[in-house]
Amino acid sequence: MRYPRLRRLLGPLEPQVRDGYHWVRGRIARWRRSALVVVALDADHDGAAEGLAADLDDRIGVWLCCRDDVAPPGSWGWFVVRLEPASVQHEVDRRAEVAAVVDSWRRACRNVAVRDLRDEPT
Amino acid sequence: MPLMDPIAREAMGLPAASTDGVPVLFMSSNGVGMGHLTRLLAIALRTEPDVAPVFLSLSRAAGVVSRFGLPWEHVSSNAALGDTAVWDLVLRDAVVATIDRWGIRAVVFDGVAPYRGLQAALDRRPDVKRAWVRRGLWLPGRITELGIADWFDTVIVPGELGPDDDPPDAPTAVDPVTLVDRSQLADRATARRELGLPADARILLVAMGSGAMTDVATPFRAVMDVVADRHWVVARPRSPLPGDLVPPGLDVHTFEAYPMARLFRAFDAAIAASGYNSFHELVVGGVPSLFVPQPRETDDQERRAEHAAAAGAGLVAPDLADLPERVSALLSDDVRASLRSRLDDHGVRNGADQAAAVVRSLVGA
Numbered sequence: 001m002r003y004p005r006l007r008r009l010l011g012p013l014e015p016q017v018r019d020g021y022h023w024v025r026g027r028i029a030r031w032r033r034s035a036l037v038v039v040a041l042d043a044d045h046d047g048a049a050e051g052l053a054a055d056l057d058d059r060i061g062v063w064l065c066c067r068d069d070v071a072p073p074g075s076w077g078w079f080v081v082r083l084e085p086a087s088v089q090h091e092v093d094r095r096a097e098v099a100a101v102v103d104s105w106r107r108a109c110r111n112v113a114v115r116d117l118r119d120e121p122t
Numbered sequence: 123m124p125l126m127d128p129i130a131r132e133a134m135g136l137p138a139a140s141t142d143g144v145p146v147l148f149m150s151s152n153g154v155g156m157g158h159l160t161r162l163l164a165i166a167l168r169t170e171p172d173v174a175p176v177f178l179s180l181s182r183a184a185g186v187v188s189r190f191g192l193p194w195e196h197v198s199s200n201a202a203l204g205d206t207a208v209w210d211l212v213l214r215d216a217v218v219a220t221i222d223r224w225g226i227r228a229v230v231f232d233g234v235a236p237y238r239g240l241q242a243a244l245d246r247r248p249d250v251k252r253a254w255v256r257r258g259l260w261l262p263g264r265i266t267e268l269g270i271a272d273w274f275d276t277v278i279v280p281g282e283l284g285p286d287d288d289p290p291d292a293p294t295a296v297d298p299v300t301l302v303d304r305s306q307l308a309d310r311a312t313a314r315r316e317l318g319l320p321a322d323a324r325i326l327l328v329a330m331g332s333g334a335m336t337d338v339a340t341p342f343r344a345v346m347d348v349v350a351d352r353h354w355v356v357a358r359p360r361s362p363l364p365g366d367l368v369p370p371g372l373d374v375h376t377f378e379a380y381p382m383a384r385l386f387r388a389f390d391a392a393i394a395a396s397g398y399n400s401f402h403e404l405v406v407g408g409v410p411s412l413f414v415p416q417p418r419e420t421d422d423q424e425r426r427a428e429h430a431a432a433a434g435a436g437l438v439a440p441d442l443a444d445l446p447e448r449v450s451a452l453l454s455d456d457v458r459a460s461l462r463s464r465l466d467d468h469g470v471r472n473g474a475d476q477a478a479a480v481v482r483s484l485v486g487a
Contacts, residue, residue, distance in 0.1 A: 002272055003272050003274075004275045007245065008248045010248070011248060012245070012248055026208075026211055029207035029208045029211075030211070033208055060203065068185040070184060070185060071182040071183070074182055078202075080196060081195075081196065082196035082197075084193050097219070097223065100219050104211070104212055104215035107211060108212050109208065
């Protein structure tokens with residue numbers, strides 16, 4: 001239990017700096033991979049999920065949603081990120097959460113496309 | 123923020139979810155299972171109202187958290203990417219964002235191995251306290267992450283019915299952790315009504331897992347062969363996990379319930395895998411049970427089932443070949459009466475209360 005106390009004394013640390021091997025692995029992974037991030041709301045978008053999954057090829061498909069049943073998009077090949085509904089739904093002005101997830105994938109992958117289904121008819 | 127329909131919370135007689143307490147993030151691994159998630163729910167619900175629990179789960183069944191009226195987020199497990207380096211980066215950002223979004227003061231992690239992405243996230247938020255809920259009864263030689271215990275403020279080890287190995291890093295040991303207390307069990311008539319089961323039949327629960335990780339169809343058929351002419355009703359839960367299967371052509375009553383343990387008094391006997399949660403919930407529920415250990419990467423289910431047999435509190439079928447004889451024994455009125463007597467005498471104290479006290483003290487709540 002010594003590490004937490006030491007870490008608090010030192011303050012926040014950029015994690016890659018302390019671990020060169022994993023920093024290199026992360027950079028290589030980022031260089032190799034592309035992703036499609038889809039922002040969806042709920043089961044109304046399931047039809048699109050199946051169709052878009054078929055076009056992913058070697059891209060990582062990220063299904064960003066606020067639905068309670070996260071299993072179906074996962075079973076179609078999507079990497080699922082689920083936030084609380086207030087973080088995703090348009091009527092609540094908290095879109096920063098969605099932007100943060102997209103930014104995260106832009107840091108993790110070389111080429112990231114974004115498709116927002118919230119404005120598209122289901 | 124409006125919370126979800128808390129159907130399980132109301133059924134368990136719990137008050138409304140706490141939103142005024144100290145925000146604590148309960149993070150579970152899993153992916154195709156939900157054992158870690160269920161154990162964390164057991165602890166989180168008992169930290170209220172001093173703590174306001176928030177969940178981040180890798181389990182595809184994470185939606186069950188909604189039934190307790192608690193907020194939750196989900197990130198797919200690394201198996202969905204097949205690329206640990208990318209996943210570590212994404213998980214790191216997800217954990218940091220969740221901590222910031224909810225003002226989290228402590229992270230309670232339940233999983234076999236604390237992920238590098240989790241460690242990296244907490245390196246960025248060092249003031250956040252951290253606890254590791256680390257199930258015991260590891261298969262020999264499989265504990266490879268003990269060194270990481272030093273990285274946590276505390277390690278909580280949920281107890282077992284029988285003796286566990288002495289962990290070398292002196293963590294906090296608590297009694298067996300279950301989601302449902304004995305006092306929260308529905309009575310027999312209510313449980314059968316909720317499950318749509320006949321009021322006056324003898325009913326056997328068969329719960330050997332969803333089949334997502336191991337073949338459950340073969341032992342299921344073996345059980346049904348024995349039960350066929352014994353005038354028992356067989357019931358099984360439909361798992362909230364994908365991959366759930368019912369062997370075709372069998373006369374089985376399938377139901378959905380979570381937490382299923384609350385309704386265990388509906389059953390006269392059970393045949394179940396000896397995973398941590400189902401095993402201890404059946405003991406608490408006082409259900410005469412035959413345990414069928416399933417092969418797992420780290421969890422020693424065979425040893426856990428043998429504990430029950432040694433205590434006279436359960437039967438065990440280590441191999442498929444043992445099943446017919448052991449199922450026949452379980453269906454014997456005398457054997458079940460003996461098992462039930464031992465289970466009723468068994469003093470039950472829920473380690474979830476002790477673990478919750480540890481979490482509360484971690485954040486000074």
